[in-house]
Amino acid sequence: xxxxxxxxxxxxxxxxxxxxxxxxxxxxxxxxxxxxxxxxxxxxxxxxxxxxxxxxxxxxxxxxxxxxxxxxxxxxxxxxxxxxxxxxxxxxxxxxxxxxxxxxxxxxxxxxxxxxxxxxxxxxxxxxxxxxxxxxxxxxxxxxxxxxxxxxxxxxxxxxxxxxxxxxxxxxxxx
Numbered sequence: 001x002x003x004x005x006x007x008x009x010x011x012x013x014x015x016x017x018x019x020x021x022x023x024x025x026x027x028x029x030x031x032x033x034x035x036x037x038x039x040x041x042x043x044x045x046x047x048x049x050x051x052x053x054x055x056x057x058x059x060x061x062x063x064x065x066x067x068x069x070x071x072x073x074x075x076x077x078x079x080x081x082x083x084x085x086x087x088x089x090x091x092x093x094x095x096x097x098x099x100x101x102x103x104x105x106x107x108x109x110x111x112x113x114x115x116x117x118x119x120x121x122x123x124x125x126x127x128x129x130x131x132x133x134x135x136x137x138x139x140x141x142x143x144x145x146x147x148x149x150x151x152x153x154x155x156x157x158x159x160x161x162x163x164x165x166x167x168x169x170x171x172x173x174x175x
Contacts, residue, residue, distance in 0.1 A: 008085075008161035008162060008163065008164075009161065009162045010147055010148045010149065010159065010160060010161065010162065011082070011083075011084045011160055011161070011162040012162075013139065013142055013148070015082050015084065015162070016082075016084065016160065017139065018082065019078050019079060019081070019082040019084055020078075022078040022081060022082070023076060023078035023079075026076070026077055026078055027062065027065075030061065030062065030065055031058055031061075031062070034057065034058055034061040035054060035058065038053075038054050038057050038058075039054075062103075063100060063103045063104075066099065066102075066103050066106075067096060067099035067100050067103055068099075070086050070094050070099040070102065071093065071094050071095065071096055071099050073085075073093075074086045074087055074093055074094065083162055083163040083164075083165065084160050084161070084162060084163070085160070085161050085163055086102075086153075086158055086159075086160055087158065087159060087161060088157060088158050088159075089157045089158065089159060094158060098156050098157075098158060101156050102152055102153070102156055102158060105151075105152035105155060105156065106152055108138065108151070108152060109134070109135055109138050109139075110131055110134065110135065112134050113130045113131030113132070113133060113134025113135065114130070114131050114134075116130050116134070117130040117131065138150075138151070147159065
């Protein structure tokens with residue numbers, strides 16, 4: 001018997017990338033409030049004071065944000081907007097361990113490019129170009145997989161699926 005994962009199509013790469021753009025706009029608010037809370041609670045008086053601790057705090061905060069949404073329905077707000085859902089290959093919802101592992105693996109979209117830039121002492125446009133190339137290569141890697149899934153999803157046996165559009169039903173408005 002096929003699982004629900006087999007019945008739903010994989011979202012197109014274009015939709016997933018637009019979902020990421022929308023997610024980044026929403027994350028601006030999460031990061032802003034998280035940084036404000038950190039600086040208020042830690043009485044941070046200067047932006048460079050406790051910078052590493054702030055980065056660790058934001059990393060954990062973002063991890064909790066994604067893991068919570070992925071384990072409670074499989075969708076963030078941006079994913080709901082684009083009708084994209086994260087499920088396990090067998091159709092079940094994710095466990096906390098899978099969600100955290102996926103969050104950590106998603107950083108491969110950026111970290112190798114940043115590491116190469118640092119290794120070669122990149123400056124100026126190279127600081128933008130190397131991570132951007134990393135991002136493009138990671139995104140295009142979906143075309144190497146028959147189901148068009150990202151590498152991090154294949155590793156932890158999850159997949160993104162495109163939910164069907166909700167049909168519009170006519171309702172009468174009575175006053």
